[in-house]
Amino acid sequence: MADPTLADHTVIETREDYLEAVKAIAAGQGPIAVDAERASGFRYSQRAYLIQMFRRDAGTFLFDPPAVGRFDELNDVIAGEEWVLHAASQDLTCLREVGLDPTRIFDTELAARLLGIPRVGLGVVVEELLGIHLAKEHSAADWSTRPLPQSWLSYAALDVELLVDLRDSIDQLLSEAGKSGIAQQEFDAVLAKELRVVRQDPWRRLSGIHSIRGIRNLAAARELWLARDALAQELDVSPGRLVPDASLVAAAKALPPTKRELGALREFTGRASRSEIDRWWAAIETGRTTDDLPVVRSNGDTLPPPRSWSDKNPEADVRLKAARQAILERAEELTMPVENLLTPDTLRRIAWTPPEELDVQTISARLEELGARPWQREATAELIAEAFVEARQSPVPSPESAS
Known part of the structure; x- marks a missing residue:
């Protein structure tokens, strides 16, 4: 060739x-x-x-x-x-x-x-x-x-x-x-599938935002993100090339009292960190004074992480563990990644809120609501139903014994 x-x-x-x-x-x-x-x-x-x-x-x-x-x-x-x-x-x-x-x-x-x-x-x-x-x-x-x-x-x-x-x-x-x-x-x-996802509060995807404490600091992080996003869109430049996420988080945490101190902040770097200092300072002042304060954690349909299920919803934790093992074994039989057989999010959602009646038909219907394809429902509905029934009949460990 x-x-x-x-x-x-x-x-x-x-x-x-x-x-x-x-x-x-x-x-x-x-x-x-x-x-x-x-x-x-x-x-x-x-x-x-x-x-x-x-x-x-x-x-x-x-x-x-x-x-x-x-x-x-x-x-x-x-x-x-x-x-x-x-x-x-x-x-x-x-x-x-x-x-x-x-x-x-x-x-x-x-x-x-x-x-x-x-x-x-x-x-x-x-x-x-x-x-x-x-x-x-x-x-x-x-x-x-x-x-x-x-x-x-x-x-x-x-x-x-x-x-x-x-x-x-x-x-x-x-x-x-x-x-x-x-x-x-x-x-x-x-x-x-709708590939263009419109996220609620996209600023919450700021890397390192979970390390920020204080509502005013969180508001400053939001305003800094929004200011950077507007400038990036105007210039058609990737936002991180203007000011990296770590710099926005450092400024939000420090919440400097003056523009001079913001400019002197060593962690506040990036090619637009000083040339657009007025923009960043205005964002911090807005975060410091706004009445539109963000909630600490965004609302929505996000489930708690599975590691906390044994405390928050022990029955769901048992269901998830039983079904997850069954799905993993079926994926191995079919020689494909388990996430292609059934997405982890789909399995978590049906384990968290299963149908009242646990049988193949109700599980399959719930899977369809969650977006599972016909072949996925055919391959997994019976396994999930059996796992959930078995989990219902099993004693649920107390939080003390689980720990």
């Missing part, structure tokens, strides 16, 4: 070249391999800065999305075809933003998980199943860079040029393992 780094790749940047590519892709045969490169860690937005496609009898196409704009014409001719992606959930949002929205996918990463392949990164799976070494040294690059280096383009092209062959190899393995139907249900679930 020729060294792909020696090949020159042209990025499609004009509408004219884009429309010619649409015709070529439409004339190709079979599934369409698709990948997208973002600039995570460099830019605020999660937009695609390069979209790669490959189709047999058509070739490889590298598109510059900011230059091309919308891809509606391309979507019109390929939306009904099968698209092959690796870890589709990572790319679908940015593809949809530019008008690319498939109705059928084959996710090689997800399929590899269902087959029980231990490591499912694209390079590893390609090497294991196709015998081709796929270098991944540019995976964390700043793809908003212009012009893109040829070595990066070669890397990006190879990602899709091997995907269709990989899809065919994995599809055969799924068929041999009797998992084709399972995989199809999982692919359909990825397409149906």
